Amino acid sequence: xxxxxxxxxRVFANIEPIDTVEVVLDDSLHRxxxxxxxxxxxxxxxxxxxxxxxxxxxxxxxxAPVTLRVTGQIAAETWVDDPAGGHAWAPGxxxxxxxxxxxxxxxxxxxxxxxxxxxxxxELPEQVLIRNPVEPGTFITRRATYGxxxxxxxxxxxxxxxxxxxxxxxxxxxxxxxxRKPTVALLSTGGELVxxxxxxxxxxxxxSNQHQLHALVLSAHAEPAPMGIVPDDRQELRESIKAALRHxxxxxxxxxxxxxFDFVPEVLEQCGxxxxxxxxxxxxxxxxxxxxxxxxxxxxxxxxxxxxxxxGFELLVRPALAALQGRTGRIPKxxxxxxxxxxxxxxxxxAYVPAxxxxxxxxxxxxxxxxxxxxxxxxxxxxxxAMIVRPPNVANAENGQTVxxxxxxxx
Amino acid sequence: xxxxxxxxxRVFANIEPIDTVEVVLDDSLHRxxxxxxxxxxxxxxxxxxxxxxxxxxxxxxxxAPVTLRVTGQIAAETWVDDPAGGHAWAPGxxxxxxxxxxxxxxxxxxxxxxxxxxxxxxELPEQVLIRNPVEPGTFITRRATYGxxxxxxxxxxxxxxxxxxxxxxxxxxxxxxxxRKPTVALLSTGGELVxxxxxxxxxxxxxSNQHQLHALVLSAHAEPAPMGIVPDDRQELRESIKAALRHxxxxxxxxxxxxxFDFVPEVLEQCGxxxxxxxxxxxxxxxxxxxxxxxxxxxxxxxxxxxxxxxGFELLVRPALAALQGRTGRIPKxxxxxxxxxxxxxxxxxAYVPAxxxxxxxxxxxxxxxxxxxxxxxxxxxxxxAMIVRPPNVANAENGQTVxxxxxxxx
Numbered sequence: 091x092x093x094x095x096x097x098x099x100r101v102f103a104n105i106e107p108i109d110t111v112e113v114v115l116d117d118s119l120h121r122x123x124x125x126x127x128x129x130x131x132x133x134x135x136x137x138x139x140x141x142x143x144x145x146x147x148x149x150x151x152x153x154a155p156v157t158l159r160v161t162g163q164i165a166a167e168t169w170v171d172d173p174a175g176g177h178a179w180a181p182g183x184x185x186x187x188x189x190x191x192x193x194x195x196x197x198x199x200x201x202x203x204x205x206x207x208x209x210x211x212x213e214l215p216e217q218v219l220i221r222n223p224v225e226p227g228t229f230i231t232r233r234a235t236y237g238x239x240x241x242x243x244x245x246x247x248x249x250x251x252x253x254x255x256x257x258x259x260x261x262x263x264x265x266x267x268x269x270r271k272p273t274v275a276l277l278s279t280g281g282e283l284v285x286x287x288x289x290x291x292x293x294x295x296x297x298s299n300q301h302q303l304h305a306l307v308l309s310a311h312a313e314p315a316p317m318g319i320v321p322d323d324r325q326e327l328r329e330s331i332k333a334a335l336r337h338x339x340x341x342x343x344x345x346x347x348x349x350x351f352d353f354v355p356e357v358l359e360q361c362g363x364x365x366x367x368x369x370x371x372x373x374x375x376x377x378x379x380x381x382x383x384x385x386x387x388x389x390x391x392x393x394x395x396x397x398x399x400x401x402g403f404e405l406l407v408r409p410a411l412a413a414l415q416g417r418t419g420r421i422p423k424x425x426x427x428x429x430x431x432x433x434x435x436x437x438x439x440x441a442y443v444p445a446x447x448x449x450x451x452x453x454x455x456x457x458x459x460x461x462x463x464x465x466x467x468x469x470x471x472x473x474x475x476a477m478i479v480r481p482p483n484v485a486n487a488e489n490g491q492t493v494x495x496x497x498x499x500x501x
Numbered sequence: 502x503x504x505x506x507x508x509x510x511r512v513f514a515n516i517e518p519i520d521t522v523e524v525v526l527d528d529s530l531h532r533x534x535x536x537x538x539x540x541x542x543x544x545x546x547x548x549x550x551x552x553x554x555x556x557x558x559x560x561x562x563x564x565a566p567v568t569l570r571v572t573g574q575i576a577a578e579t580w581v582d583d584p585a586g587g588h589a590w591a592p593g594x595x596x597x598x599x600x601x602x603x604x605x606x607x608x609x610x611x612x613x614x615x616x617x618x619x620x621x622x623x624e625l626p627e628q629v630l631i632r633n634p635v636e637p638g639t640f641i642t643r644r645a646t647y648g649x650x651x652x653x654x655x656x657x658x659x660x661x662x663x664x665x666x667x668x669x670x671x672x673x674x675x676x677x678x679x680x681r682k683p684t685v686a687l688l689s690t691g692g693e694l695v696x697x698x699x700x701x702x703x704x705x706x707x708x709s710n711q712h713q714l715h716a717l718v719l720s721a722h723a724e725p726a727p728m729g730i731v732p733d734d735r736q737e738l739r740e741s742i743k744a745a746l747r748h749x750x751x752x753x754x755x756x757x758x759x760x761x762f763d764f765v766p767e768v769l770e771q772c773g774x775x776x777x778x779x780x781x782x783x784x785x786x787x788x789x790x791x792x793x794x795x796x797x798x799x800x801x802x803x804x805x806x807x808x809x810x811x812x813g814f815e816l817l818v819r820p821a822l823a824a825l826q827g828r829t830g831r832i833p834k835x836x837x838x839x840x841x842x843x844x845x846x847x848x849x850x851x852a853y854v855p856a857x858x859x860x861x862x863x864x865x866x867x868x869x870x871x872x873x874x875x876x877x878x879x880x881x882x883x884x885x886x887a888m889i890v891r892p893p894n895v896a897n898a899e900n901g902q903t904v905x906x907x908x909x910x911x912x
């Protein structure tokens with residue numbers, strides 16, 4: 091049995107990032123940047139106003155209150171070289187200016203409109219009363235404050251969040267190079283399985299794993315490839331596995347325990363799998379296996395019960411999918427939370443307990459173990475938005491105690 | 502100026518959940534359930550084995566170690582009424598059983614294979630040595646342990662996470678009723694704006710907001726409808742707004758400040774908008790406005806600078822999209838984090854500071870304000886995965902101090 095840190099070492103040691111693809115920026119959400127993005131221009135490309143108000147010379151308003159002549163309005167959109175349109179700035183002048191508009195040559199500060207008073211009517215007053223003096227540079231964003239031409243804005247390996255996409259857009263990156271989405275074959279083994287729209291008879295159970303894993307793969311921003319159910323038959327299993335190995339990743343569920351029909355590992359080996367993990371010191375999930383083929387396909391053999399499959403995906407498959415896409419920071423890190431309820435002692439394995447975290451009014455994460463009744467309890471798992479992580483060989487955890495949790499969703 | 506709590510009251514008071522649609526279960530990820538889901542059967546529908554091993558009678562192994570006759574193997578997939586296939590259990594017998602298989606009539610406990618030893622060869626041994634006694638019921642999951650037929654498994658209003666989809670699958674819900682995805686028109690105002698694949702000249706700037714908002718809408722699991730750029734012209738603005746109001750939501754950026762060209766509110770009113778929020782006590786984002794039409798379209802007028810637009814979306818538009826989809830628990834709640842760096846005092850507005858949160862080795866959220874240089878700094882915002890929330894009228898925050906943060910991503 092190997093622990094989770096050693097498992098990560100073995101998984102990442104056997105992953106090479108996959109190929110890259112160019113996409114339009116709007117299609118890059120939650121994908122991983124494969125080529126860094128630079129500013130093509132200074133940003134902003136000119137000195138610009140932070141506020142709506144009046145562009146002035148600080149020297150002219152040093153003795154404020156003072157009234158200035160309004161010589162014009164900065165028409166941002168028509169300007170190319172000189173926002174003042176060639177007007178030579180004379181003492182005692184001001185120009186009306188909008189947030190984001192370029193500072194006209196001659197002005198060196200902006201006065202907020204709230205601290206001014208128009209004198210004379212019309213949309214553009216003849217004069218403006220400036221109530222207070224300002225320092226030179228007030229409410230001006232200097233050219234290249236945010237970035238200089240050529241500067242890297244987003245590094246390769248960055249997850250394209252909405253904020254990152256906004257930055258790429260500002261840098262003019264209308265197309266970006268990202269990693270291809272890995273495809274993940276989903277294969278469920280077991281003669282007792284039936285499709286979910288069937289009513290199970292006798293010992294049959296629904297193949298809920300296929301759908302849970304489909305959603306998990308989508309939530310990891312990869313492409314699920316459902317391959318259905320394969321019965322406990324070596325020949326059929328071999329055919330199905332061979333077909334599945336055309337994908338970047340295979341998640342196969344069931345048939346990995348110690349039962350008489352559990353020949354998944356044996357057949358995987360016949361199909362060229364080399365095993366790197368054969369038993370993990372985690373609960374649930376001991377029988378989880380990780381293997382690779384010479385072609386670089388990653389194989390995760392997960393237990394057939396839904397809670398173990400879920401834990402195995404979150405712990406190993408999700409980080410592996412991030413690594414396949416060249417992502418940095420892919421190992422989930424636990425945060426502290428306050429336990430509501432109790433937990434029993436652990437033995438020789440690290441325990442992952444599906445749980446529900448809520449945020450208290452004073453900003454604490456308060457976590458409650460779900461009332462699941464064993465690793466087959468798909469219903470108990472339904473409300474999970476976190477997993478409590480418990481080290482091996484620790485005593486009972488009491489109500490109110492601090493525990494470690496992994497967040498599964500935005501809270 | 503209204504505060505954020507009053508803003509939520511006004512937003513939610515003006516939202517009715519939109520219509521619903523039936524989708525196949527695999528398409529329901531991150532959508533909101535509109536009709537609750539019940540178990541159609543007891544789950545599990547029979548007493549089943551938790552382990553690979555041997556089904557026994559506890560009374561037969563009370564004097565263990567003891568050797569039992571192996572009378573068969575539970576062939577889970579073929580069983581309908583009696584997993585023992587009509588075999589009448591006699592004292593001193595055992596049957597090989599797999600995890601998940603039904604308990605044969607007559608047996609009342611399962612012994613794990615690791616605590617047994619086969620006697621006699623073949624895949625199925627003739628006899629098995631049972632090393633220790635077991636209590637009746639050991640390693641048996643009783644019928645209906647996880648849920649009884651008719652019991653509600655998922656309530657309407659639930660966000661369909663992968664775990665929820667797994668539960669729905671187990672309950673046989675191959676199709677589910679969810680709320681329709683709201684469509685969100687994105688309209689950018691300003692004569693200075695150009696498409697992002699243009700090289701800006703003079704005072705032009707790229708319409709990065711459109712792409713940032715496109716990604717934000719997708720990340721909120723709604724449908725963006727990009728409507729492009731509209732110049733600062735009342736007539737053109739009116740036409741564009743009318744077209745945009747066919748959608749469930751309109752996010753319009755720019756033209757909401759106090760500048761001479763800022764006639765978005767005036768034109769919105771002409772188009773039938775009734776305003777509920779006209780100024781917010783937040784920084785950035787004071788000019789954010791919220792209005793509705795008689796048709797129920799929600800209108801969010803956001804400032805044109807990317808950081809304010811981002812904050813406005815996260816604070817108001819994302820929760821509104823959740824409410825439109827009937828979601829419970831939609832107001833983001835801040836959690837505590839340790840500040841790395843310092844923050845200046847606040848005045849009369851609540852401050853939202855884009856920040857990067859990392860988890861320390863001891864499980865603390867450590868948050869660092871991004872080195873953004875004003876609300877126009879799309880590049881500084883790029884790494885944001887959190888926002889620090891600071892109440893109005895508080896002093897400087899020092900390094901190491903506890904602050905409140907909103908998480909923007911899974912950390």
